[in-house]
Amino acid sequence: MAHPIDITDQTFEEKVIKAGAPVLVDFWAEWCGPCKMVAPLVEDLAGEYQGRMEFVKLNVDQNPDTASKFGVLSIPTLIIFKEGAEKARIVGFKPKGQLKKAIEEAM
Numbered sequence: 001m002a003h004p005i006d007i008t009d010q011t012f013e014e015k016v017i018k019a020g021a022p023v024l025v026d027f028w029a030e031w032c033g034p035c036k037m038v039a040p041l042v043e044d045l046a047g048e049y050q051g052r053m054e055f056v057k058l059n060v061d062q063n064p065d066t067a068s069k070f071g072v073l074s075i076p077t078l079i080i081f082k083e084g085a086e087k088a089r090i091v092g093f094k095p096k097g098q099l100k101k102a103i104e105e106a107m
Contacts, residue, residue: 017081023082026076027077080106
């Protein structure tokens with residue numbers, strides 16, 4: 001079973017921008033209630049899309065540079081990158097069906 005991996009400001013470029021596959025980045029923080037609600041959905045999707053898409057998590061409190069670079073103002077924010085470019089952005093908690101739709105469209 002695939003799990004989202006934790007990334008940092010330092011590893012963002014390598015793990016997301018230079019990735020061979022599309023990547024979903026979950027921008028989150030410990031204190032964020034909706035982030036905790038979306039986390040199990042992201043876990044499920046990481047399993048469903050294993051081999052087709054990478055899933056990573058970025059703690060915005062510990063890694064403010066990347067969050068500010070991409071204009072992440074509220075969390076959770078999920079951004080899907082493909083070939084180094086942003087393809088989709090989901091802000092706030094959304095049901096799994098909506099997340100899957102955004103993933104399918106971005107791929």
